[in-house]
Amino acid sequence: MNTTMHRHTHRQMIATISLPALAATLGSLIALAQTPPASTPTAAPRVGGGIGYESHYPQIASGSWTGKRLADGQPDVSGDWSNTIANHNNFTDPQGGIPGDPQARGRTLGPREERAPSRVTDPADGELPYQDWARAKQKEFAVGFFAGGKPEWIEPLARCAPAGIPKSFYWHGYEIRQYPGKILFLFNSGWRLIYLDSKEHHLPQNLKLWQGDSRGHWEGNTLVVDVSNLNGKARLGRTGDFTSENVHVEERYIFSPDNKRYNYVATFTDPTVFTRPFTVTIPARRWSVADKSNGWHYEVPLANNPGGKEPIGDHFERICVENNGGFGQLAVSTNKPN
Amino acid sequence: MTTRRGIQGFRQGIGALMAACVLLGPGLALGQSAGGGKIPRQANGKPDLSGIWQTTSAADFDLEAHIGRKDAPPGLGVVEGGSIPYTPAALAKKQKNFENRETADPRLKCWTLGTPRGIYYPEPFEILQRPQDVTVVFEFGDTVRTIHTDGTLHPVDTDHEFWLGDSRGHWEGDTLVVDVRDFNDQTWLSRAGDWHDEALHIVERWKLIDANTIDYQATIEDPNVYSKPWNIEVFLYRHREKDFQLIENYCYTLDYDQYYPYPKS
Helix, strand or coil: CCHHHHHHCHHHHHHCCCHHHHHHHHHHHHHHCCCCCCCCCCCCCCCCCCCCCCCCCCCCCCCCCCCCECCCCCECCCEEEEECCCCCCCCCCCCCCCCCCCCCCCCCCCCHHHCCCCCEEECCCCCCCECHHHHHHHHHHHHHHHHCCCHHHCCHHHHCCCCCCCHHHHCCCEEEEEECCEEEEECCCCEEEEEECCCCCCCCCCCCECCCEEEEEEECCEEEEEEECECCCCCCCCCCCCCCCCCEEEEEEEECCCCCEEEEEEEEECCCCECCCEEEEEEEEEECCCCCCCCCCCCCCECECCCCCCCCECCCCCCCHHHHCCCCCCCCCCCCCC | CCCHHHHHHHHHHHHCHHHHHHHCCCCCEEEECCCCCEEEECCCCCECCCEEEEECCCCCCCCCCECCECCECCECCCECCCCCCECHHHHHHHHHHHHCHHHHCHHHHCCCCCCCHHHHCCCCEEEEEECCEEEEEECHHHCEEEEECCCCECCCCCCCCECCCEEEEEEECCEEEEEEECECCCCECCCCCCECCCCCEEEEEEEEEECCEEEEEEEEECCCCECCCEEEEEEEEECCCCCCCCCCCCHHHCCCHHHCCCCCC
16 A cells, blocks of 8 residues: 555644644635624634634524525535534534543643634533433543543544534535535545435435435525434544434534535434433535645645646545544554454 | 447337436436437536446456356456456466455455446446536445546646546547546455556546446556456446435444444443
């Protein structure tokens, strides 16, 4: 296996992230923000490095869509997107690092309010409303993430499993491709095809899947998706947060009028693990060839397009070398459990 | 390349045309193909390859003609001229692969099948098409391949060693011609142990011969492994069952599937 292959691996993507490039985009991000609440500064401190460069993000209201549409009438939201606040290190304190990280090297965190809010926007305390047994299990997973020793303590994404829902939205940048009646999400680890209107019924309920089965429709600027058939195997972060095979998700992707941002707002219902439904909010912004390619948000180099033509972003295959070389904490070197 | 198989398939396709016209969605435009049958077209007039496709051939079991084996149904073979022109040393490696196929075939680990194997692997794949690209989503392993049809060229850097190769396509009449190169050496071409190395270069030709049949041809060359380029041809049939869709199959997760969301006590 040639080492050049590894340029596409997750670990190198993390290692090669271009912080100056991200810093350069911060100014334009400020301009992109949609009428944030007056008390919310958009010039956020760069907490969490290049992956998470916003500690606050604007709300986007559902409403009509006045932007560009595709031939079948869908709002045209195709292109490259990435979350703005953090990766999956920590679900409820996104810029708070991984609890118990032995590689923290003495870094100290400032006050909680300086960091991005919890992805859990309901309940108001930002905590996942676990049942007691499930909270104990989450804590076990969180400790085991570094301690090791049991196969279930290995985060499945580290074995190249698909990132699932919702983690796919904060695990590297991703691309949206649209077709008549369908929307395809191409994530760094896995993909989703959302069927619009054409299929009313979900797959048989005994089919449990990493990415679930998605049926959606547009309501103005909002893509509404019902996700069933999830197997609950994908963790929500490196903090051990999890759902079960009985989770059901109602997603709303609310796009800004200028088509440069959207907020993912999803309600998770899982009576096996939680005491009540909860809502997750993940802000995202668009990336384009005007941005410099980098190893996290926008892994899109310029295509070989000579002759003075318009620049086009190139999208290479995304294969977790090769579903065989796990990465990250306690990763395995084969696809066999250890 | 017109083969007896191809002609038979063509006749069957014509026979299915009436039903296809009824079943195709209202948004799908039908246009005249060079062969005389109606084929779906996109708004820009290019043939519309969108849909879910699958071979009925035994190509994945063995590209060459073979009798039935315990692990393979018989097949007439899909190689033009009958056999793959391996160099003597490469043939010895193929034979060793064949002997070890029950454990050595990368498909057993659910690794990316590669190009062209994913196309004739006996599991459906979906084509999603826009003017600028043709996206091929494989059920097996949930691999995604993009064929760029935006006029861009292969990357200047040629050492990416992709699992699927780098695919740049263009239309020649109603045929999508795709140049694929920059591979790694980790994939097999069949479960009979057919192999290649990083010098693999493929030129594919995708052509709808009726609304529900793609004639898929590929020229395969690798000077390190074969004495000359060789050609294959398989037909791909559209899945028309009601509500048919791909079912996620991240089969490489199955070895550790049991540990998540949490071990059942």
